Amino acid sequence: MCGPADYTALHTMMLRVLLLSGAGLAGYTLWGTARLLKNLLGKKRTRIPDNP
């Protein structure tokens, strides 16, 4: 009723899930690093003193 077992397909699925998760994590890390660098290297705010 439920079809034959195919452990090769199961291993392929696990590998692909790991691959996509790794790619997603790498992309998220790169995106976060890019945001961090953009903030660090971006235009600096100049503080205006209250009582010049």
Add this chain to the structure above:
Amino acid sequence: MTKLVLKAAGLGALGGAVFVFLFPKGAITTLMHEVLHLPGPGAGIAAVLGPFLLILSLLFYRRAGGPMVVALAFSVVVALLAALVSAMNPKGMFSTIWLVLACAVCSLGVDGTLILARRLKPVWRLVLAGVAGNLVLLIFYWLVIFPQSAGWVLWGDVPILLALCVVFGILAGLIAWLVSRAILKYIGSGEEVDDVRTR
């Protein structure tokens, strides 16, 4: 509006391609029935196809009809890819029009629940819609698709499969809520973020 429909269709199509890539023929059946020893048919629908589709469609919960567009694009792409490369298990009839019908019926359940529960907080709306959508999809498969491909579900297996379906529906709703909140926080406008926090 057109932009939103295109975005929803694009997300559904991408999700369909990822689904076919992630779950090769026989993988879901082996995982559900041989590794986890769950009864069937229906465990793969309740724990894999349903939550996958629901997480994608519930990302567009704020627009009426958004889940329907995502679900239709998802099912058409899965059906086409499954028919072209015969990559999916024939038990689920993924390469036929039945999958498109199943996803359409599921998204009707999702949209209906989202409309009925519009006064609730987003997290509860999404959880309720996740449970309703998963139940509708599983029951459609039991009544329409599996009798043609795998046979009728046994009465004794129904309670455990329904419980599995509800648990994975809740999880799908929660994941969709977390992801949509994160997306709105980073790329949405302030108005949308406030909307999510206060409603």
